[in-house]
Amino acid sequence: MKKIIQITLLAIFLIECTTVPITGRKRITPVKDENVLPASFAQYKGFLEKNKLSKDEKATNQVKEIGVRISKAVDHFMRNNGMQKEADSYKWEFNLVEDKTVNAWALPGGKVVFYTGILPICDNEDGVAAVMGHEIAHAFAKHGQERMRQGQIQALGGIAVAIGTSGENKEKQQIWNTVYGVGSTVGMLAYSREHESEADKLGLVFMIMAGYNGEEAAEVWVRMSEKSKGKKSPPVILSTHPSNESRIKALRDYLPEAKRLAAQFNAQKN
Template identity: 60%
Template sequence: MMRKTLTYFLTLFLVIACSTVPITERKRVNIVDDAEILPASFAQYDTFLKENKLSTNKEKTQEIREIGQRISKSVDRFMRANGMIEEANQYKWEFNLVEDEQMNAWCLPGGKVVFYTGILPVCANEDGIAAVMGHEIAHAFAKHGQERMTSSYGQQLGGVAVALGTSGQDYETQVLWNSIYGISSQVGMLAYSRTHEKEADKLGMVFMIMAGYDPEESIDLWKRMKADSKGGAPPEFLSTHPSHDTRIADLQRYLPVARMNAREYGIDE
């Protein structure tokens, strides 16, 4: 009876929480409301800025902000033109450059972006920065943060399902199935992250075209990333990110589709 009840609630959970990512049309499951996550996201961003050193390079800081504003305005126009007005109103776009040697950039839910100075050399130029910016903005647009939180909730429910399903079996069998669940869920979560990364690559390419940047630079960016990494990445199936070769090939294939999507949804003049 308990297992039937749990199955019912898991099914209901999936049906109610299912939605579609605009443009890519990927089905996603998300039960995390923006009103729940965005205030915490904004507070976390403010705390990070207080605890880390902002770049004193005014020229580069301004460049980051101008590119971010240009791409985020394109995303905002898309949302408002496609019935996502309430959602668009909740984004509080902000762009900062932090003094740090890490080759990294990120965007919290709600549009809070940080670039580290360490990523600028591999960006190389304005279009390279736009490629990274489009990718990070895409994470917020597609609500990958909210989706990962939802997945975490689902993983916890999955653990309960495994416990109930093996409760009548011997100890060794329970250990075995919990071990299998633990491994499969871990690798599954990694694959889930790769799904987000690949989607952010595609959406980011569309967004940079919409904002008037050269999308081919996103391919060149990953070629430079590959050269810089010197083959140091982990095996792709155990990585939260696709391999450099996979990203380059995917973006090369997607480029005509990205141009078509940008034309359909509007390119900034």
């Protein structure tokens, strides 16, 4: 048992790290796309088959058009910065689902869903672009794949005796389910907040690159804060998202840098 634990700890220590483009954050190397994207695309297809797409043609077209516009800006960045293989791996898709929940999300590989419930918070085209940029940023930074790797490492450290005993299919199923879990420790929750903050910054850069007004990103969270007034929310330390107030300040503070980066990336030649 002692030897197994020692081997496990050594394996964790030797975990390879990579860097997130633009933000420069050091991250644990994400799970490889080939082990994730087929399941992601199947999951997205299954979700759309079980949920009702919005019949609001105008709103649907707006979500799709903004998604395409921002994803093209991201694709442009990747192809001009040595990320051609990654750019080819994304299968961007944007859908508006009829649901009152105030939410939007993205799966690995560029599959994005907006719920109709978030549109009043978006309020306008730039607001939709702010939320869209944030979700596209999650896919771009491979937060889902990184979260899977983090889950693997948690399991590696916590269940050392199980190393090498699970079959390949079971392992793939386990790492996929990790994307939808909130984690079992405060450390894992803090990790999620880090992803949210990074997606805010990247999303701000991306929406400006696509020609949208970056000032609206903070305003989305001003409206979100107003909507949540009077409602009890968990303390920041136990939340998977930063507080609305800290988010608003961070977005406003980062706006000048986001504008600078967007101009720099848009000036790159094909």
